Amino acid sequence: MAPKFKEGDVVFSFSGRWVSYVHTALAYVAFLGALVVGCSLHYQKIVQNQWYGYPQEWFPSVSSAIGDRYPERSVFMVGIALTSGPRFALVALYYLLTARPNSSLPKIVAWVGVFRTFTCGGWSYVTSTDDHMRHDIFMVSYLVATIPWTLGCLAVSPPNPVAIKYRKILAAAFFGTLVPTTYFFLQHKIHRVAGAYTIYAFFEWALVLLDVAFDAVTVYDFSSFEIVVRDVKGLSRGDKKLLKDDIKEKERHQPIIQASTFDGPYSWWNLSIALADIYNGFIFWTIQTSLGVCVWYFPLWHMGLSGYEVSVMATVSPLLLSIPQVRTFAIKYNRWLHYSAVIPGLIAWQITDQVNRLGAVSFAVWQGCMAWTAMWYAERNDSARLQARILAWTAGLVLSSIAKFACYSNNPLWPIMNADNGGWNWTGLLLSIPAVWHATRPVTTSGGDQVVKTGKKGSGLMAGVGIGGLMFAFHSLLSDSSTMIAWTWTGFPVHGPQQVPYGAVTIAAMGLGLLLGTSSPNLLGSWTAYGIGAVGAMFLTYSQDWTGYYGALVFTVYLCGVAPVLIKSAVQHNPAAAFGFGFFIYNLMILFHCWVVAYAFVPYGYLVREHNDWVMICTVLQIGNGVFSALTTNAQSREKTAKSARGRKQTAYYLHILLVLQLLSMSIAYLRFPTNDYKSYHPEEKSLTAGIWTIHFSLDNDMWSSERRMAAAIRELEVDVIGMLESDTQRIIMGNRDTMQYLAEDLGMYVDYGPGPNLHTWGAALLSKFPILNSTHHLLPSPHGELAPAIEATLDVYGTQVDVFVFHSGQEEDVEDRRLQTEYLARIMNATPRPAILLSYLVTQPGQGNYLTHVGQKSGMHDIDHTDWDRWCEYILYKDIKRTGYARVSRGTITDTEIQLGKFVVGQAPDYSDTMIPEDQVAPGLRFPAMFKGEGVRGHFYHVFDEPRYFA
Known part of the structure; x- marks a missing residue:
């Protein structure tokens, strides 16, 4: 047998500590050297940012110090190049130190370390000036990989108390510093606070120093190593003496550490099963959440109940499992039951007839609810497999929310999506075929480890009520990461979270809840946890801005944590009672939360008008019913999931995937972070083009999501400011979508949402190329009909403050409502001393009734064109600003x-006459785009007058 070590003369040897010393020193020299050189040569340039310079900002950020200027950029690049050698050596030595037989985690950590090293080189040598997109990709990859590197190093850390202590301290400091770093960056980027970027820079430098210091802790571990260079052929002898003639013989076969926290084989096959299982859960939530938006198409176009609303009852299919023969069939042929749900649900987008498309989705929901219920029920005596199935279902919800976060709140596999509007339908369908096959593999083990005693169990109906409340809370609040943020939004200046990047925080709270629910089910299933969750729900319902959002996060953690507890309890009862009845309760809650806003269009709607708080109270009480039943049922069962090695290993794969999903959501938040560097279309003319559009909840005439087509029209019409009405889609029946996210990011505009989805309106929104300095949301008097929303916003238009009002009046049937709303709006428009524009939906004829209040002395507003008699709903009014078109x-x-x-011009005296001029007398920057003349494009063309009108 070949010797383990080649014998030979020792030419050179040194302690492994020097790898840590050299790596730390070179890394700090690279960063701090660039900082010193930059401050010495280009101080005022590197402290300058897009809003402020010296003296408001007086300390450079990391990116400024190591950026594109010579020679600091070269100092940094040379330093990073020299650091790369010790860096690879550090990763390799740490792997050798922690590697154990049959343990894969050290290998994963090592590969993450190598990946971080390459991505560091990527963002170091490809600057944002060279290639902004690739620089960002390398940067976000490095930051995301830092999380598994840090946690992985802690997980496999050798039993060195000093090293473990410092790793924990530095890791906690690093992650803790991320919070103020993000806060002050948002203060700079969004709120434009002078000096905020300097404070952000200090925290950013702290992150760099902590990152390097974390790796420097290896100095305590590498003292176990001595790196030796041997001359096995004696070529180095010559006239030189050997540095060492002999070395103390060491115990070659004694391991450096005796045990590791994560011993045992890592099965990639089991990981693939977990992936397929979670993807199957994702498909369930994709189909489930698509049903509401398909149903919504019909009352939307019927302007009232259509009869197709009965499709929401498709979820009650588990009631059939009360029949023994059906239950046996559903368990035995569960794989095919899943396919009968997945295929019609994901192929539905190919069906052009809207009724048949709804039918396909309804059938898919029916089959899917029965398939998942039968699967859980079949696994009720095997705690490890049951927990894995529950994790797959709940992690599937997390993945669905991430997919919507990545695709601007639309699920790319929904039947309202296609290749033209951002759909990935074929990809999702093709992936689902092997995923379902893999996830629904036949059971290879016999028996189970969970024995239910014959004693008293909780109530199956109470368990069902809990499932109904949980399902409704998941769907109404967590199926989109922006929903609860929209609940807490109050306008500008920003005092709370925004959909980007804080959607990733909501998703992180979901992951944390799942982790706690898996690791501490007794805690999450207790009345104490229930009370904390209820308090979170109360703050979400009754508070706004950060206070409301903190409540939302608490409630999110609780919901995801209690889900395994409730489902494990429910499967011990008859599935028809626990899940069939539970889904029936869920359907009633869907109708309830629609009734509170649709009260003007549904029977007895006035009974629950504007009582969103009643919906939340019912949801919390329903979950309480489930907790009450679970405390009895689970107390009678003997679970070994937490103690079982098989259960721990099986759960670990799902939790590892869940961690990757969290990293994915963070990456999406980083890539979607708004630049807020927006420019109007014709600044040379000081032109403002304002528009009003009632978008019918961004669902077009053929049941397709219409955001992309709307964005194209707004861009080509060169609209600077536009009011959007009927824009609130943050409800189950509308898909929990947020049209404004896509429009704002694609068009490069600021966005203000009117009164949120918890305030019972159909929605108003404002998109602006100009900064929104301040905004107020109004709920106008509506004693009888639907609530009328309004936004009052002050914009910074070329240095002039201009007020813009966006308003949706009540319906034609509610005469008194519209009169009161008109009086209210006239007062607030008349009160503003600034130039003002109204973008509105008034429900009146020109020159009659409420029109005379909107236009005249009471409001101070003027009609954009008094001669346009062919209007009924949409109107544009203005005052103290020059109208040109x-x-x-x-x-x-x-x-x-x-x-x-x-079209308006800022800085010129207004002219309220109706003198019209031909287009050739209008400056090019003040003309409407010519492409919409004649037949126009994609069905958009100038109509009524057949061409734009221009005014002197």
Whole structure:
């Protein structure tokens, strides 16, 4: 047998500590050297940012110090190049130190370390000036990989108390520093606070120093190593004496550490099963959440109940499992039951007829609810497999929320999506075929480890009520990461979270809840946890901004944590009672939360008008029913999941995937972070093009999501400021979507949402190329009909403050409501001393009734065109700002309402006459785009007047 070590003369040897010393020293020299050189040569340039310079900002950020200027950029690059050698050596030595037979985690940590090293080189040598996108990709990859590297190093750390202590301290300091770093960056980027970037820079430098210091802790571990260079052929002898003639013989076969926390084989096959299982859960939530938005199409276009709303009852299919023969069939042929749900649900987008498309989705929901219920029930005596199935289902919800976060709140596999509007339908369908096959593999083990005693169990119906409340809370609040943020939004200046990046925080809270629910089910299933969750729900319901959002996070953690407890309890009862009845309760809650806003269009709607708080109270009480039943049922069962090695290993794969999903959501938040560097279309003319559009909840005439077509029309019409009405889609029946996310990011505009989805309106929104300095949300008097929302916003338009009002009046049937709303709006418009524009939906004829209050002395507002008699709903009014043009653009097939546009110029005296001039007398920057003349594009063209009107 070959010797383990080659014998030979020792030419050179040194302690492994020097790898840590050299790595730390070179890394600090690279960063701090660039900082010193940059401050010495280009101080005022590197402290300058997009908003402020010296003296408001007086300390450079990391990116400024190591950026594109010579020679500091070269100092940094040379230092990073020299650091790369010790860096690879450090990763290799740490792997050798922690590697154990049959343990894969050290290998994973080592590969993450190598990956971080390459990505560091990527963002170091490809600057944002060279290639902004690739620089960001390398940077976000490095930051995301830092999390598994840090946690992995802690997990496999040798039993060195000093090293473990410092690793924990530095890791906690690093992750803790991320919070103020993000806060002050947002203060700079969004709020433009002078000096905030300097404070951010200090925290950013702290992150760099802590990152390097974390790796420097290896100095305590590498003292176990001596790195030796041997001359096995004696070529180095010559006239030189050997550095060492002999070395103390060491115990070659004695391991450096005796045990590791994560011993045992890592099965990639089991990991693939977990992946397939979670993807199957994702498909369930994709189909489940698509049903509401398909149903919504019909009452939307019928302007009332259509009869197709009965499709929401498709979830009650588990009631059939009360029949023994059906239950046996569903368990025995569960794989095919899943396929009968997945295939029609994901192929539905190919069906052009809207009724048949809804039918396919309804059938898929029916089959899917029965398939998952039968699967859980079949695994009720095997705690490890049951827990894995529950994790797959709940992690599937997390993945669904991440997919919507990545795709601007639309699930790319929904039947309202296609290749033209951002759909990935074929990809999702093709992946689902092997995923379902892999996830529904036949059981290879016999028996189980969970024995239910014959004593008293909780109530099956109470367990069902708990499942119904849990399902409703998941769907209404957590199926999109922006929903609860929209609940707490109050306008500008920003006092709370925004959808990006804080959607990732909501998703992180979901993951934390799942982790706690898996590791500490007794804690999450207790009345104490229930009370904390209820308090979180109360703050979400009754508070706004950060206070409301903190409550939302608490409630999120609780919901995801209690889910395994409730489901494990429910499967011990008859599935028809626990899940069939539970899904029936869930359906009633869907109708309840629709009734509170649709009260003007449904029977007895006035009984629950504007009582979103009642919906939340019912949800919390229902979950309490489930907890009460679970405390009895689970107390009678003997679970060994937490103690079982098989259970721990099986659960670990799902939790590892869940961690990767969290990293994915963080990456999405980073890549979607708004630049807020927006520019109007014609600044040379000081032009402001304003528009109003009632978008019918961004669902077009053929049941397709219409955001991309709307964005194209707004961009081509060169609209600077636009009011959007019927824009609130943050409800189950509308898919929990947020149209404004895509429009704002794609068009490069600031966005303000009117009164949130918890305030019972159909929605108003404002998109602006100009900074929104301040905004107020109004709920106008509506004693009888639907609530009328309004936004009052002050914009910074070329240095001039201009007020813009976005308003949706009540319906034609509610005469008194509209009169009161008109009086209210006239007062607030008249009160503003600034130039003002109203973008509105008034439900009145020109020159009659409430029109005379909107236009005249009571409001101080003027009609953009008094001669346009062919209007009923949309109006543009203005005061103290020069009007230069007016146009009406056909809607195409996007909605049921046209686009109205007005052109204004800031800084010139207004002229309220109706003198019109030909287009050739208008400056090019003040003309409407010519492409919409004649037949126009995609069904959009100038109509009514057949061309725009221009005013002197």
